[in-house]
Amino acid sequence: MDLPPVLLSPQSQTCTHLAETCMERERSPPTAELGRDSFPSGQLPSSSLADADWFWDEHIQAKRARVETIVRGMCLSPSPVVPGSARARESSCCPEKARERKRKQSLPTHQGPLKSGPAWDRGPKKRGTRVKEQLHLLKQQLRHLQEHVLQATESRAPAQGPGDTEQRSPPRAKQRNSFLSSPWTVEIKPHQSSSKDVYGAVKPRTAEVQQQAEEPMLHPSGPRALVETLRKELNRAVSQAVDSVLQQVLLDPPDHLTRQEQSCQGLASEGRSQPSPPGRSAHREPLALATLPRRVQPQAGAPLGNSSLATPLDSPMCPVSPRAVPKPYQSPLANCPLTAVPSHMWENQILSQLLGRGPDGHWSGSPPQDVSSQSRPSPESAQQPWVLSQQQPALSFTSVHLESRPLLPPVKMEQEGKLVFSDALFLDTKHIQEGLSPGHLKKAKLMFFFTRYPSSNLLKAYFPDVQFNRCITSQMIKWFSNFREFYYIQMEKYARQAISDGVTNPKMLAVLRDSEIFRVLNTHYNKGNDFEVPDCFLEIATLTLQEFFKAVSAGKDTDPSWKKPIYKIISKLDSDIPEILKSSNYPQELFRS
DNA sequence: GCTTTACCTG
């Protein structure tokens, strides 16, 4: 029930397959493999050299050898890898010629519109991935409710007869606190669940639920019956709420997410927040994002109708940066000029949510041990112990939109002092650095989860403590270029691996948190696991992987610039970066923790 | 011409 069977989870196939592939490739002479990929001479760049073909093949070999070297490094590591032996051998003999035939691919430079491209008020995204855990939490809440009801009823039973329904209120209200402003908490209330179910229209179970809700009334026979009634009612209510959550999350993620993000994202929008053209919406995103595998599967008993599954998903992605695609949803606060809000104030707001509201549901609400124990059964978190601490707060619906935010240092978490943190922000922003520190590099890597093609303006905005000059800007842009290089190499590698593994449908490919490719990417960009990789990055990576898969499958990799269309696609999918990353003291915070 | 990018190399 955890992973859709259709999803390729490379880890399950991992190195055994990889090794096979590698072995085969090692055994087979490169030239044999080049048979398929080698360029028709007609496509070769014109050259007066008689040995042009030879040079070309050498070049292709060199490139292939490089990829293969990396592949081998993956599957054979940590054993010593033949470090580009072929490449070094081949390219050393004719570097000039080889290079001459390369630079055919140039990525779309998104300047101009991209430069102005404010891409803020979209924020971290939480989507269906943790619905399971939310479900667990709901059930847990239900259990508490039931316990409260049971206790209250039994204690009052001798004195009070059936029908004392008011006793439900206190425990329920108490429990609801942990959900805080969750829009779904309303539906926890049994009496509203059937009449106020805003999502009822799409829920096939509504009628059935209403019918069942009347049953208990026919058997009023004592406290036990009342308890049973309450229990059933609560069960149904929670089920309904869960249904609604699932429906909403799976069918219309951006909408409800946006609603949730409005509380803080709009505040932090600086100059980049430009109102998006109202006409555009996520639905118009030209990419076939709906083909992304659904990573959240309904539970066995969850009444998520097949009809909804068949319905094409709305874009499940993070809102794409407006610099490329206008945001589908406009936060009402997005137009608030940031200048009117001191930075420490909105930082404080965010932190208030991080330190107070989100975790509160966990720390001061229901017993912590219960919550944490609820999160453990999730195979996802079980496979990623480091994520656990971040997922606990995320169990609350309220903190859903904080999912992509970095884990705050435990020190700060324990303090619960929002002012302390914001004061620290103020102090650290005064330290303008001339050069780039390892912390900046680390931060840049984390930013890569959200933006693959940051403009220099964006970088300047997110590194307020850096004194930018031409050199620094170039260096930072170079970083991202290197990040992309690694990223695309991995994508190509795993796409080819999937092909060699016999995968035929690109939809079978997905980058999941338990995937080997995820591990590789996470290791590269998030070595210390200081950050929870945002879902939107996984979706981008999945899409990239699929695009590479499709291109290679179609044999487009014989085209010298076959990657260019992929780059173009990916370049349009930059997300907004959580404001917390803009904090100049973010890297320092990471290191302190 | 300057900037940004992909690609290669070490």
Place this chain on the structure above:
DNA sequence: CAGGTAAAGC
């Protein structure tokens, strides 16, 4: 990851 180069876009 940085240096270098060629190419492409503004």
